[in-house]
Amino acid sequence: MTTSDIELLRLYVNDPAGESETFTGSKLQDFITTFGDLHAAAAEVWMFKAATVSEWYLSQTDGALLDRGSVFKHCMEMAEYHRGLGISAFDSISLVTSDEQEDQGTPEM
Numbered sequence: 001m002t003t004s005d006i007e008l009l010r011l012y013v014n015d016p017a018g019e020s021e022t023f024t025g026s027k028l029q030d031f032i033t034t035f036g037d038l039h040a041a042a043a044e045v046w047m048f049k050a051a052t053v054s055e056w057y058l059s060q061t062d063g064a065l066l067d068r069g070s071v072f073k074h075c076m077e078m079a080e081y082h083r084g085l086g087i088s089a090f091d092s093i094s095l096v097t098s099d100e101q102e103d104q105g106t107p108e109m
Helices: 003-012 025-035 038-053 069-085 098-104
Strands: 058-061 064-067
Touching: 003 025, 003 038, 025 038, 038 069
Parallel strands: none
Antiparallel strands: 058 064
């Protein structure tokens, strides 16, 4: 993992200047390490962003409509987009029952 990986991830999550106090460089490194690649990490960051705004609401003040729910929807769409491009470390895990292990001659752990 390089500094350019973190810079690219910052672009993917709309924080190119690194201004987020929540997603520091070391936190983004953790996301990349945990989730396997930049897109999978970006999907998780967008999920965190969605959680942050999940209680925002639709309001109307002085005739102006403020649809804060659209921010949540956007975050979820971005998470789904990056999830579709990413190869998560968890994608390669397959569960095998003990019966399947016996059929395959795979030793139990």
